[in-house]
Amino acid sequence: MSSALGKDLLGLEPLSAEQIKLILDTAEPFKAISERAIKKVPTLRGSTIVNLFFENSTRTRISFEFAEKRLSADPVNVSAAGSSVSKGETLVDTARNLEAMRIDMVVIRHGSSGAAQFLAERIKSNVINAGDGMHEHPTQGLLDLLTLRDHFGDLAGKRVCICGDVLHSRVARSNIWGLRKVGAEVAVCGPRSLLPSAIEELGVTVFDHIEDAIEWADALNVLRLQIERMTGGYIPSLREYNRVFGVTRDRLARAPRDVLILHPGPMNRGVEIDSDVADGEHSVILDQVTNGIAVRMAVLYLLAGGNPALAESAKAAAR
Ligand code: CP
Secondary structure, eight states: OOOTTOSOBOOSTTSOHHHHHHHHHHHHHHHHHTTSSSOOOSTTTTOEEEEEESSOOSHHHHHHHHHHHHTTOEEEEEESTTSGGGGTOOHHHHHHHHHHTOOOEEEEEESSTTHHHHHHTTOSSEEEEEEETTTBOHHHHHHHHHHHHHHHSSOTTOEEEEESOOTTOHHHHHHHHHHHHTTOEEEEESOGGGSOTTGGGGTOEEESSHHHHHHHOSEEEEOOOOGGGOOSOSSSOHHHHHHHHOBOHHHHHTSSSOOEEEOOSOOOBTTTBOHHHHTSTTBOHHHHHHHHHHHHHHHHHHHTTOOHHHHHHHHHHHO
C-alpha cells in the first residue's frame, strides 16, 4: 500500500505543508502511549526494522528503538563498528544483505549528505533518514515543530531563530524547511564563518548579533557547535564564542518577551548555551526528547501505510 508520505522520509524539503501537518497530527495520539504503564500497541506487529547507524547517536537511535518497540515492531540495531562495514563492505551491499533477510524498513544515520537518498533509490524497503551529513535530520525537525506547536498552537507568524553552527547543521536545514512550510518566520544568528553563504536564499533573516536575535524571537533553537566537523579557523576559541554568541540568562533577561529555548542536543554547556538557560523555566529541551518518540511512531506508522484515523483506534485499543 502506498503511504501518505510516499515510500521514504528523506527530508522536510520534499514534504508539503499538509504532509508535515499530517505527521504532527498523527503524533498527537501516540504521545499518550508513552505515558501508560504498558507502553505498547500492536500496530506494527510483524514488521522488522533495521536501525543502521554509521555515526554516533544517543537521542535519535534510542528514540527510534523505543518508537519501534512501542508499536510492536522488531528492531535490529546495526552500527558500523560491529558490522562488516568495518571490513570494507559498501552501504548498498550491507542493505541488500539485510533485505535478503526480509526486513521492512531501514532507519539510517550516515556522515555523508545524500546517503539516505542513495540507499532509498536502491532498496525496496522504506528508508527513514535519521541524519545524513550536513543535509537533513527530518525527524529532529518534526519533533522541534511538535514542541513549538505544543507551546504556541498555530505556528503561522511565530518567529524562530536558529542560533550557532548553522553551516554544519542538518537540524538547521530541516528546521528551516519545516518552519517555513508551516508559515513561521525564520532567522539564523551566528558568526558569518558558521553560516552557509547565500543562506538568505532559503527565505531566512540573518542576525549578526545574538542580542538582536533575542529581541526579535519568540523561540531560539540553539545549535551545538560541531567541533568534530570543523577543520579549523571557524571561531577564535570556545570562550570567545560564548562571550559573543552564547545564549545566557543575562541576555535573555533583556528580551521584551519570554523566549522559548530549544536545543537538539547534545549540548556544549557553557559554549552555545549556559546551564541556567538549558535548565531554566523557558527551556523545552527535554520535552523535545519526549516528543521525539511520538513523532517517530507517527512516521513509522504512516510509512507503513497507516491510516491516520487508525492511530486514534490504536490508542483506544491500548486503553
Ligand atoms: N539530536 C540528535 O540527533 O542527537 P543524537 O546525535 O544523540 O541522535
